[in-house]
Amino acid sequence: MKKIISSFGLLLALLSLGSCDKGFDQINVNPIAAITLDRVFILNNAIVSSSFSTATLNYDMGIVQQIISPNSGVLTGANFNQLNNGNAEGLWLQFYRNVVRNTTDVIENTRGVPARSNLYNMARIWQAFAFMVLTDTYGDVPYSEAGKGFLAGATFPKYDTQESIYTDLIKELTEASAALNPAGTIEVSEVLYGGNVANWRRLGYSLLLRAGMRLSKVNAQRAQQVVQAAVQGGVFQSNADNALIRHTPNYVSPVGNLLNATEAANYYMTDVLVNALRSTSDPRLASIAVRFVGAASGAGQTPAVANRTAEVQIGMPLGFDNVSIGPIATAARLASFYDYSQVDRTRVARVASPCFIITHAQTQLLLAEAAQRGWVSSSAATFYAAGVRAHMNQMADHDAGSAIPAAAIDAWLAANPYAAATGLQQINTQYWLASFLNGPEAWANFRRSGFPALRKNPFPSQQIQGNFINRMPYPIAETAVNLTNLQAAVQRQGPDNLDTRVWWDKQ
């Protein structure tokens, strides 16, 4: 009997073990992960994650006819004016998941924290940039409820109209730029400018200028007001102000990486771009291009046959696939299509070449247009020349091997003076060049300004009705999970295809 009693004693002891859950609260605390973090590091991630993805190679840069691939399948896009879902949704996934997600976290966690007021406003500026790219690409997009899956439980955000988004972006850029305070905490760990408040303020106003000019077609009056406010605030003053992501071998440029890896032999400069540069003896041709003379295959693109002089460059004509281009290449006395000029993957398109988000060159050219339109008082010609010069100087920041001597710049400017009669065309053609490798901006400005005067890609089998692709369709995932909100946007905006124009792209 004693044994039975002692056995039950043991049982009771074990029972108490079951109901005792004190250890549980400790055991369910993650010992190796942070529940908070200095939010400047999150802003850094948002900035670095904004580098334009390879999807912009297939669409944005192809739509503006700078770079194309003759190949189909995964490389389909603006080369054939056909829909390629994977690339069409690329920017959406990248920017919402990696940029907006982070900026929202920073903004919501620094709002009302006086010591982090500068960080808060920097994040607002960067977020405004990100949303501008998103809405320019897709039209109406989730904005007011975006990025708040955790913070507000907004798992199916509604789509805001592009008009309301631009209204708010302008407000955000205006407020945040003005609120940056040199006497406040300097966020020295911030990767873009080391937290320099003056730089950030100029970035904010330069983006405001961009936003303002974007409205020139749809609402010139509003555009003028915004542009004037931006100029008042103070925009970029030199290339040193440029907002660029300084890629490293550890944080490579997605575009540079693709052009060096799997698709090294599959993208070419267009004849449109090469001819545009060559027709004015633009020194930038020799800065960006390379031709593997006599290459009969990808393997034939060896350093030994690489030729970077402007004279030998031959751009690939639009409208062909990798078979139909064959006779065209032969007629041009090329060994194969592998013999056409490419963006130099050892210089401007190297793996670690920087991604320019917004530049002094672009800003000066926008000011040139504003001056031409009479919205700002200075001389359009001066802004124009400054813009061109800034971009030619900027080539050295892409890669030392792409640097253009000052004398060459002077010579080009002397030979190609600004003429007010063709001002808008000149300015925006230069903007097109100044936005080389910045697909979203080149495409947006092309749609807004109509320059350069590109001809429709003559590819025989296309999926667009108009002359150019006007927007990207929404991701398939949105039709799966956020259909109602998407449909409301489609209702307002027009069919979800490549033809529908975004709000500011008024015909």
Place this chain on the structure above:
Amino acid sequence: MKMKNLLYLATFIGCLLAYAPAFAQTRVSGLVTSAKDNVPMPGATVSVKGTLTGTITNVSGKYTITATSSDILLFSFIGFKTIELSVQSRTQIDVSLEEEATQLGEVVVTALGIKKEAKKLGYATATLGADQISVNRTVNFMNGLQGKMAGVNITSLGSGPAGTSKIRIRGQSSFGGTNSPLIVVNGVPIDNTNFALAQGNLSGDGSVQNRGNNNSDGGDGLSSINPDDIETMTVLKGATAAALYGSRAKDGVVMITTKSKGSSKGIGVEYNTNFTTDIPMVLTDWQYEYGQGEGGRRPTTPNPTSGVWSFGERFQPGMTQVLFNGVTVPYEPQQNQIRDFLRNGNTFTNTVSLSSGSETGGFNLSLSNMDNSGILPNNSFNRKTINLGFSQTLAKKIIVAGNVNYSKEINRNPPQFAQQDFSIPTSLYTMANSMPLNVLSDNAINAAGNEFLWSRFTNRTNPYFNLARKFENIMRDRIFGNVSVRYNVKDWLYVQGRVGQDYWSRQQDYNFPTGAATLAPAPAGFVNGNYVQEARRQREINADFLVGANRKFGNFGIDVTLGGNQLYVSSEINSASGQDFVVRDLYTIMNTRVKDPTYGFGERRVNSLYGAAEISYKNFLFVNVTARNDWFSTLSPENRSVLYPSITSSFVFSDAFDNMPKWLSFGKLRAAYAEVGSDTDVGPYASNLFYGINANLFPVGTGAAQAPLGFISGLTVPNANLRPMRTSEAEVGLELKMFDNRVSVDMAFYNKITRDQIVSAQISDASGFTNTRLNSGQSRNRGFEYLVNLVPVMSDKFRWEVSVNGSYNTTLVQRILSDDNGTDRDYDNNGRAEQIVVGESIWRAGQGQIRQVVGQPIGMLFANAYSRDPQGRQIFDAAGLPVITPLVSFGSVIPKWVGGITNTFIYKGVSFSFLIDYKLGHILTSGTNFNAWRHGLHKGTLVGRETNTVVGDGVNQRGEVNTVAAPLQQFYEQARSRDIGEQFIYNAGFWKLRQITAGYDFTKHLPNKLFIKGLRLNLVANNVLILKKWVDNIDPEQAGFGSDNLNGLEATGVPTTRSFGFNLNAKF
């Protein structure tokens, strides 16, 4: 009543087992008595070992049988120990049989390792004996059991010999991807983590993901077990059966009992050898009319169009092609590229065991080595195991028992699967149909030591470059086992304590080789490439106690068990990835330019208390009630405790009534209801949002300073208010044995509701996250399963047995999302049935997406479909290309019908059996056919070749007949750029001739004095023939991901294999 029945049974058996004089024989006769009371035993079976010769004792317990002097006679009676006696020169052999220590009747190992008489069980089980597991085997023994158990769906993932075996009992119930049963060895759970592929799994179900794009299936926990060590395996199918195992057993339990004791007092030695050859089943039926090239041109210059496209010219005699290396060769089809690249695999297993046994205890020790070479030329798997089981009774009251299993597994170069770059299978299945293999093998590496570019599509790595340069090694050391002490306080009362641990460490390393064409060049001074080295450690400890008591009060009996368990699980991973090397071909982390280390850690605990009470009446009515309370560390304090009950009953009506018809020897009705709670889909720490820091710093501005980049961990919105999931299952069953056991039937109907499922729902990317975790899903599994055993022919020389098992299961999604009040609502307000996306094809959603949709079966396959007009005609756009309807539902990827039929023939000791199995009623999307289509290998792409254009058969958007000719290659490549899945959706069903086994026991031919006491040889064949399938070019089983969220999304892997071999067993 009982005795009477047995008598009937015995008489019938006796009638059927007639005498069979065959050799120079003598007549042996004698008396069989019960050892306990010396009473003669009528109806005892007397047979000649290894033959069908047998008889039964008459009413006075006497028998006569014909046998030779070298024969061994077996004396058996249900509930008594079988006795073996050698005849030698005797003609009179009397024996007395001792009662088995256990109770009467067939005994089943149930939850917690408690043995129960089968007739008491109120729920369905399936049991397999050692022979069914070890004779006709596969590397992961579980894969060899396909089609053998009713209601158990086993899938080999086709991911190579050491790959994961996916087991689903009564279908998939939870929307999470893991619906695996709990694996229990000798009463204590073991870890069955699988390292199968999971890319595309959107549901975050805890699947273990590889870093980078190294997609091999690193196997599961079951693959550590040597089938020769298994004594029996019992599957407890329902939640009912598993009620006592709680949370992890909601999908059933696989109970494995390993050998722990020999059958004789001396040292018994047993040797088993098993050898099989695995022959790849290449089922491709490509087009061989048009050769490689693009746009209707064959390659006439070195690179542009050779390699992986077969959109070239029609083969004509005398034509030539220029290959990537500049060589001109005949332009002719190469029909056996895949088969020629692969080799036959071999599996060779040798096991030696030592055992001893007596009334007070015994042991079994086995050593085993398995060597496998895969069909990919550099793939191998080696497993060494040591297994020790023992039990000993001390002082008649204390029983100490235990077992320990150690295994060491080395898996080299498991196949890359479902992936583009560095995948040998993908390259083989997309290679241009006129590319000679020898040119690829002779030109894999160029003068610089890098991959020789052979296609403009550099993702298709030359398979010979992969063989030469890419490697992967996985090594696992694992030890699991448990020790128990049982103290029989009284005849009717015992106390037992038990502790078990499963611990493994797993080292893995792999590279992406320097010089592969898909890799970007390294910065100056380095060479490109990647290397990853990982070490994982997993520990699971179970400590439990049991107190059991049973008493009889007249006609009533009561059996009470109380117990508690504490489960502790911890897992750790150290992983380091390095990119770009200083010294070429030296694959170490130290040699890399940039290093990215990670460390992962998680631990969880579940405390449980439980009790069971069984009340019996007159040994024919049994009612069993259980209750269990679990406390989960992973859930919040308010939600962590859950109590759930079960009640089962068994009514043996054949024992209850005296007026049963004679042909019915056994009849039982059973009914059960059980609930189980689970936190399965919640990992530790799921309630918080965490932040992390990237491995490398980023420059600040133009200065020298560098700063960290921070990130928000995970793309799933955390939820701190999760409750345990609840499963409730009701089942009824009927067991009948008729016509002297020549017909037996066991069937079950069940209805299982799984509610409060923790659902990982896909949300808009614009939210900044991809998924959110909700606690509201509900599904209903409903189905039936049956096992019918027949003996159509039974004579002394020939016996034909048929065993048919089958199941029908449907799982209906009843609810996915709900608000906090538990009321259904239209979660995303779009008027559609609620649905969530849980998995996606590796190519993109349009190729295949798995969704759960309310009101539909679980696992619906969505894909982009061809747009059609009301008459069903396909619509083409102005470019002549198909118009697409995004993401349409095509059906469920979960089979409804699963089963198998085994026929066994025994003639004079030679046994021959074959198993046909099937899975039916589900669909898949075939990535292999998708690639074949866009690469121009599929026969369907022959349409339009003459003109090199395709005029799609249908109408344009204005409703007129389509006349626009689209360029042929683009027409077919649209499948890729527009993600057209419809073309590649197939019925995934199949009928297979799964196994053939032929065996003979040579024991009776062995001279008595020979040191070998027993010898049995079996010839085996596995996965012999596909009798019927619907999918082109592949075996529908050649598709596999471990997660249920990825069912039906086939992406190219290695072909399945047909195996032939033998199993030889010798006893000394």
